[in-house]
Amino acid sequence: MIRGVSGSNRITLGADKAYDTKDFVEALRALNVTPHVAQNTTRRRSAIDRRTVRHPGYTVSQRRRKLIEESFGWGKTIGRLRKVHFRGLDLVGDIVRWTAAAYNLIRIRNLRAAT
Known part of the structure; x- marks a missing residue:
């Protein structure tokens, strides 16, 4: 789906921590996409490095992601x-x-x- 996005500007893609894998992150970077994937540091090292996490946009992206997840949680409960x-x-x-x-x-x- 990300290949269908037109334009030459760099874009971001947010995802769950299940997508915090080396292959997925490298594939996004090859498509000129900044991965705003939640870091999965449970018993392993995250594929999202400091060059992504240090930017304020990553923090904003993770806060927005939490708002979206809250709505799904509310709908389920x-x-x-x-x-x-x-x-x-x-x-x-x-x-x-x-x-x-x-x-x-x-x-x-x-x-x-x-x-």
Whole structure:
């Protein structure tokens, strides 16, 4: 999919720490893509080196990634999307849309309360 992105400017790609492998990171760099992959340092060395981590953009990318992961976690626990009890693409699509809308409303409420 990344090959389909047009342009000659360097772009970034964020991914889970499961993609923190030497082959994946090297393939991205060969495509002129900066890997903003979460570092996996559990019992091994990360393939993401200091030249990527030292930039402020990497930190911003990881914070944004956390926000996205929180929405999926909320959908699985509160929105009951972990095991959908309905069948059919239309019905499941509706449930996902309603869950996302509810999450957005709660997030807006919390953001307003914080300001």
